[in-house]
Amino acid sequence: MNLLSRTLFLLTFALLPARTLALNSQEARHLLLRTGFHAAPEDMERFQAFSRSQAVEYILGRVNTKAQIPPPDLVHKNPPAPKSMKGLPQAMRKARRKERNEEGRLLKEWWYQEMLHTNSPFTERMTLFWHNHFTSGMRKARWAPLMYFQNVLLRKHALGNFGTLLHEIAKDPAMVIYLDNARNRKGKPNENFAREVMELFTLGEGNYTEKDIKEAARAKTGWGIHRPTAKFRFRKRQYDPGQKTVLGKTGFLSGEQVLDHLLAQPACARWLTQKLWKELVSPELPAAAEIERLAQVLRSSQYEIKPWVKAVLLSPGFWAERNRGVRIKSPVELMVGTLRLLNQKDFETRPLMRAGKQLGQDLFEPPNVKGWPGGKRWITASTLLQRGQLLRKFLRGMQESPEVAKLAKLDQDALIQRVMPIAPVNPIPKRMKGFQLLHHLILDPAYQLQ
Amino acid sequence: MKRRDFLHLLGSAPLLAGLYPSLSWGAPSSSQKLLILIEFKGGNDGLNTVIPFQDPTYYSLRPQLAIPRDQVLPLSETLGFHPALKALYSLFQRGQLAVVNGVGYPNPNRSHFRSIDIWETGSDSNEYLSEGWIAELYRAHPLPKAQVRVATGIILGTNPGPLDGDAMRNVVMTEPGRLVRQAARLKRQARATQNPSLRHILKVRADIQQAADEIAAKVQPKSMQSMDVPPGKFGKSLQALLKLLQADVHAPVVKMSLGSFDTHAGQLPAHRRLLTEFSDGLEALEKGLKKLGLWQDSLIMTYSEFGRRPAQNGSNGTDHGTAAPHFVMGGAVKGGLYGKQPSLTDLAGGDLKYGVHFRDLYATIAKHWWNGPTDFLGAAKRGQDLGFL
Numbered sequence: 126m127n128l129l130s131r132t133l134f135l136l137t138f139a140l141l142p143a144r145t146l147a148l149n150s151q152e153a154r155h156l157l158l159r160t161g162f163h164a165a166p167e168d169m170e171r172f173q174a175f176s177r178s179q180a181v182e183y184i185l186g187r188v189n190t191k192a193q194i195p196p197p198d199l200v201h202k203n204p205p206a207p208k209s210m211k212g213l214p215q216a217m218r219k220a221r222r223k224e225r226n227e228e229g230r231l232l233k234e235w236w237y238q239e240m241l242h243t244n245s246p247f248t249e250r251m252t253l254f255w256h257n258h259f260t261s262g263m264r265k266a267r268w269a270p271l272m273y274f275q276n277v278l279l280r281k282h283a284l285g286n287f288g289t290l291l292h293e294i295a296k297d298p299a300m301v302i303y304l305d306n307a308r309n310r311k312g313k314p315n316e317n318f319a320r321e322v323m324e325l326f327t328l329g330e331g332n333y334t335e336k337d338i339k340e341a342a343r344a345k346t347g348w349g350i351h352r353p354t355a356k357f358r359f360r361k362r363q364y365d366p367g368q369k370t371v372l373g374k375t376g377f378l379s380g381e382q383v384l385d386h387l388l389a390q391p392a393c394a395r396w397l398t399q400k401l402w403k404e405l406v407s408p409e410l411p412a413a414a415e416i417e418r419l420a421q422v423l424r425s426s427q428y429e430i431k432p433w434v435k436a437v438l439l440s441p442g443f444w445a446e447r448n449r450g451v452r453i454k455s456p457v458e459l460m461v462g463t464l465r466l467l468n469q470k471d472f473e474t475r476p477l478m479r480a481g482k483q484l485g486q487d488l489f490e491p492p493n494v495k496g497w498p499g500g501k502r503w504i505t506a507s508t509l510l511q512r513g514q515l516l517r518k519f520l521r522g523m524q525e526s527p528e529v530a531k532l533a534k535l536d537q538d539a540l541i542q543r544v545m546p547i548a549p550v551n552p553i554p555k556r557m558k559g560f561q562l563l564h565h566l567i568l569d570p571a572y573q574l575q
Numbered sequence: 576m577k578r579r580d581f582l583h584l585l586g587s588a589p590l591l592a593g594l595y596p597s598l599s600w601g602a603p604s605s606s607q608k609l610l611i612l613i614e615f616k617g618g619n620d621g622l623n624t625v626i627p628f629q630d631p632t633y634y635s636l637r638p639q640l641a642i643p644r645d646q647v648l649p650l651s652e653t654l655g656f657h658p659a660l661k662a663l664y665s666l667f668q669r670g671q672l673a674v675v676n677g678v679g680y681p682n683p684n685r686s687h688f689r690s691i692d693i694w695e696t697g698s699d700s701n702e703y704l705s706e707g708w709i710a711e712l713y714r715a716h717p718l719p720k721a722q723v724r725v726a727t728g729i730i731l732g733t734n735p736g737p738l739d740g741d742a743m744r745n746v747v748m749t750e751p752g753r754l755v756r757q758a759a760r761l762k763r764q765a766r767a768t769q770n771p772s773l774r775h776i777l778k779v780r781a782d783i784q785q786a787a788d789e790i791a792a793k794v795q796p797k798s799m800q801s802m803d804v805p806p807g808k809f810g811k812s813l814q815a816l817l818k819l820l821q822a823d824v825h826a827p828v829v830k831m832s833l834g835s836f837d838t839h840a841g842q843l844p845a846h847r848r849l850l851t852e853f854s855d856g857l858e859a860l861e862k863g864l865k866k867l868g869l870w871q872d873s874l875i876m877t878y879s880e881f882g883r884r885p886a887q888n889g890s891n892g893t894d895h896g897t898a899a900p901h902f903v904m905g906g907a908v909k910g911g912l913y914g915k916q917p918s919l920t921d922l923a924g925g926d927l928k929y930g931v932h933f934r935d936l937y938a939t940i941a942k943h944w945w946n947g948p949t950d951f952l953g954a955a956k957r958g959q960d961l962g963f964l
Contacts, residue, residue: 215840215890264688408772453772483733493692495703501775506786507733507747509779510757517760547770550777551762568760570776 145176150542153180155449158546158575159405160184160438161246162462166543181438185431188284189248192277194239197231200270204355228269233488234474236276237481240461241470251283251434252276253457254404256489257496259294259326261303263489271299271355272489287397287428288388291326295384296357298350304494315342319383321494327387329396333372340369344383388428394420398437405437407448408500415442450547450574453503456484458575459512463519463567466544468528472519480515484508504573516567524560533559541566546575607872608827608944611816611860612709612737613853615879616834617687620846621899622885622927624660625674625916629653632919633885640842640887650674654916659850662858663902670910672902673963675936677917679898679929683881687837687895690880695736697934697952708937708952709828710740715951717742726786729819731812731831738830746786746826750815751794758787793822802863805855809833813856817863827945836879840890857904871906874944874964876936884926885919898929901936909963934958 148156153172157164172180213221240249256279263272275297282290294300295318304318319341323333347364350357369378374386387393398420399410410416419440423433442448454462460480464472481487485508491497504512523529535543537553540562549569557565566572623640627633628647647655648664654676656664666672682700684690693700697708706714713727728738728745738745748754761780768774802817804810812831819825833853838845857875864870882899898917904910917927938949938958950957 447769451770451772453776493689493703498705501741501772504776504779505735505739505747506745506779506783507730507735509776509783510747510761513760514757547773550766550773551764570780571773573776574770574772 145178148172148175148177148180151449152177152444154542154546155444156180156184156438158462159443159452160250162240162250162458163466164543165465169543177439177444181435184247184438185284185435187245187247188251188431189243189245190281190283190285192239192280193244194235194242196273197228197235199228199231200273202270204268204270204353207352225267225269229263229272229489230475230478232263232269232273233478233481235273236488237457237461237474237477240457241464241472241474246465248280248283250404250458251430252280253455254401255279255283255290257491257499258400259290259300260491260494260496261297261299261489262491265303266299267302268355271302275299276489282430284430284434287423287430288385289428291388292381292384294326295322295380296348298355298357301348301350301357315345315348318342318345318348322384323387325495327396328390328392329399332390332392332396337371340371340378341383343367343369344371344378345380348380391420391424394423394428397423398433401434401437402442403500405434406440406443407451409451411440411442415440450571452575453500454573454575455497455499455503456481456486456508456512457488459484459573460515462575463516467519467523467526467532469519469523469526484511484515512573513568516572517564520564520567529560529563533563537562545569545571547571607825607869609820609825609869609873610709610828610940610944611873611875612828612830613875613877614691614736614830614832614834615836615853615877616832617837617879618690618881618883618895619836619849619877619879619899620838620842620893620896621882622893623842623846624657624850625650625676625900626655626657627653627916627919628655630919636886636919638887639891640893651912654912657847657850659847660854662854662861663904666857666861666904667910671906671908672904672910673908673961674900674902674912675931675961675963676900676912676914677898677927677930678901678914678933678936679881679927680932680934681929683897683926683929685881685895685897687880691736694878694880694933695739697937697956699956706740707735707737707743709737710743712937712941712945712947712951714740714742716945716947726782726826728828728830729816729826731815731829734832736830738828744782744786746783746790748815750811751790751818751824752796754783755787755791755794758783790819790822790824793824794818795822800866802859802866804859804863805852807852809852809856810859813860813863817860817867820864820867820869838883838892839888839894840892842887842892874903874905874907874940876940877902878933878936882927885922886925897923897926899927901933903936903940903963907964911963913961913963931961932958935961939964 150169150173153169154164156172157168175183243249259279261272261275263269266272278293278297282293304321316338319338323338323341324330343365347360349360366377368375371378371383371386372390395416398416402410402416419433419436422436426432437443460477464470478488485503486497532543537558541549544563544566548571549566550571551565551569553562553565623642626642626647628644629652634641642657646658648658648660649655650667663672667674680693680700684693684700695707696704697711698704709728726746727743730738730745730747731749733747735745735747746754761784763784766777799818799821802814804814816829816831833849836849860875861870864873878901879899881896883893883896888894914931917930921928934952934956935958939961941947941951942949942960943964949960
């Protein structure tokens, strides 16, 4: 090729938008880590033949709406009769409590199993995201199956439509029960609900007034749970049919209409976008204009989640070098990611569940209605040591594993590529290889990032 | 500066690097000041701890649970201690224990998780704050560097509670030797980085190492005096603390816990056991601190998520309640009874009405222990000086 044609070729190449160029290995790994639990070699290979756009489409294309692992039997049980514990002798109450605790554990284990085996890690990442957004806790729900059904709902709509998700979660029994008790305002359960829906689920603080909450609470009257069946029920007698004014809209507003009105507020898509940015891109928010641009994608698609997620994953901020490895892995991401990396999908889930709790992320039990704060809060003087101990424990038990041995056969560069989100912090002795190197990398501080 | 602080200042001259220009946290001698927070996990039954033994309602509400009048250790004509609190009784008689009655807050929450969160963050019952009250105090009024020594706080356990916060450099351990061993596994690699998350991880790592280094250098088991402590987890925490203090490993705040006080059933033997453990522990702690010459500069404060309901339940226990008494003790404390004992007839939904807001405890300590402000949680949350210091 002569100089002119070479220059023309390079020029054309340079002018092509980045999203149509094939991903390099760092980019492939970055995308896989942010949308999953680890960068599997098959995906790495596949993605290096894709452009950014194609890779993101691929991830969104293989999303599931149902879990693949069947749930534990307990989810098929009938709900306990209301106040069924009252009047029972102490021994029986203790036994029932023990049974319920065990049911909770089994449910948590089920979700870990799903995360370990799923062919769509992004489905689980988004289900976790919505679990932390639409917070409910198992303890308050008092009956594990309710949290299961909520989890099913979250997964069904995780990459579906946010409007639909909002309407359905607002009537989800676990959510209704949880919010009734979330903030102790005596005799004002509807206000609690209205507050959380505005502050946490849709608009974010500062975008509504106390009056709006009170009025929205009136619209929500009549919403409740029929305890014997543990299902949502609208009680017309309790409904306040009068005129209400919420966020500037006056009318005989029903609870559903209030939700629609919240969705119509510009602040809603903005608030959601900020949260998604922190989940997928960086703990630091971009310029307001960028948030607005991405929020607009959500609005213009009538709250369809896929186009919005796609826009975030294709945003310049997502691919910027300065945003590589800036997220701290949550306990679940750390554990599931490591086990998937080491090909240990059948790892015992009970110790996993315990470890998750110890590290600060007890599934189905967010600390309060605001959810897990995440980010830097995952790493404290206590949890940093515990994470290290846990990883060491994992590795110690896997030295004889053939999958791990296979991984350990990779040369230094290849292993670093496979394991690390960014360059390791601790220096690597030149001759270090095999299991020793794998150990060294997994215990490196940079491994805690994605 | 108070006279006794000035004299203390003279006495501790060799420890001073110089006089600190901006003393937001009191005189240099306060570099020795130690606050020990003891959490009663699960909600302590205050009514059987500080007992209104002359009140007939007490006996009618608790036919099986009331402590017999003749067993009560009298603090006044109307209030007395559970018999297991022997060491605290002695402290009270020597004027170094303040019993603050009826401590609680408005719109009380009866969930363990929520209520302890409220106590530890100093929040109102309908808001969520993310940092502990000690962290807030530090953030508003940071200690001059030399006073911080090892860390901003030592947590003997796992849960930082009131010490949880971004600005805090806490050391978390069950036992110093164990921390040193765990920290030894961390590599030492400084790295400048633009990545804020990585920076955070490396900072936490460095903090742990710094604390562990100091502990490893100073804690020499062979050269240490043995300190008697009662058996059990609480005793072990006290032993760890005394070991650290003996080795001059210091932090202004230490947190430990004891429990579980969540006595829903069969309360009498369990509660007696816990109060005995607490009393024996305090006795050992007082002894140890005096041996180390730290009693005058030590302040011990208890707290708990709530008290328990005045009426006993159907399982010879008590359920989650509201207000309860708490203890503040140490060499500098003005002992006595503070706050009114809540009425047993003027109840709110069967629960005791609080008289002293827990934030007043915090404000009193902030003001007199560290010369800090009483509104460090915000103007609307300003606490009252209760006068026990």
